[in-house]
Amino acid sequence: GEDVEQSLFLSVREGDSSVINCTYTDSSSTYLYWYKQEPGAGLQLLTYIFSNMDMKQDQRLTVLLNKKDKHLSLRIADTQTGDSAIYFCAATYSGAGSYQLTFGKGTKLSVIP
Amino acid sequence: EAQVTQNPRYLITVTGKKLTVTCSQNMNHEYMSWYRQDPGLGLRQIYYSMNVEVTDKGDVPEGYKVSRKEKRNFPLILESPSPNQTSLYFCASSLSGPGAVYGYTFGSGTRLTVV
Numbered sequence: 001g002e003d004v005e006q007s008l009f010l011s012v013r014e015g016d017s018s019v020i021n022c023t024y025t026d027s028s029s030t031y032l033y034w035y036k037q038e039p040g041a042g043l044q045l046l047t048y049i050f051s052n053m054d055m056k057q058d059q060r061l062t063v064l065l066n067k068k069d070k071h072l073s074l075r076i077a078d079t080q081t082g083d084s085a086i087y088f089c090a091a092t093y094s095g096a097g098s099y100q101l102t103f104g105k106g107t108k109l110s111v112i113p
Numbered sequence: 114e115a116q117v118t119q120n121p122r123y124l125i126t127v128t129g130k131k132l133t134v135t136c137s138q139n140m141n142h143e144y145m146s147w148y149r150q151d152p153g154l155g156l157r158q159i160y161y162s163m164n165v166e167v168t169d170k171g172d173v174p175e176g177y178k179v180s181r182k183e184k185r186n187f188p189l190i191l192e193s194p195s196p197n198q199t200s201l202y203f204c205a206s207s208l209s210g211p212g213a214v215y216g217y218t219f220g221s222g223t224r225l226t227v228v
Contacts, residue, residue, distance in 0.1 A: 035219075
């Protein structure tokens with residue numbers, strides 16, 4: 001199956017940029033996602049990137065994909081206190097005759113005012 | 114509003130007492146899935162369903178059952194709960210399954226404590 005790894009914690013000052021990194025093992029992963037989980041809530045899809053893309057920008061969010069190194073990153077510009085949450089990287093992989101989705105363990109982002 | 118609804122949000126039960134956590138979606142999604150979230154272990158898939166009457170095991174299915182009799186509902190059944198099933202449970206749905214552009218829609222979670 002697929003392994004998805006992320007660092008567990010990140011702390012940044014308000015107004016700085018945050019960069020959350022993720023590595024995955026299955027080079028055939030087609031879609032890669034970033035989800036956000038706020039305290040007491042379920043996961044919300046933040047953004048996604050196709051495997052044939054290198055970069056995707058969406059307002060304050062920039063996703064970079066390095067397929068050669070199987071490395072995905074999420075950059076949040078001008079980080080705000082409302083960005084404090086757990087961020088999950090997820091990757092699709094093909095297994096047992098169907099596609100599956102594997103999540104990383106999540107990176108807890110703490111924003112210091 | 115498009116959503117996945119789980120009930121209950123919180124549940125404390127005793128070992129061995131059968132329970133059901135309900136999950137319902139109003140988006141006509143084909144794919145539904147159950148996850149448990151534990152500290153340090155992230156999200157682990159319990160069961161998933163590609164469509165009505167089609168279910169399959171995820172990574173941690175032991176001690177759980179599911180059914181998919183209707184497209185909108187995907188209940189999670191614990192026939193004989195044990196303390197190691199104490200966890201935060203999430204139901205999720207997707208239009209067509211993993212790899213869908215729109216990703217998954219998650220419910221708000223059910224925090225289960227088995228004593």
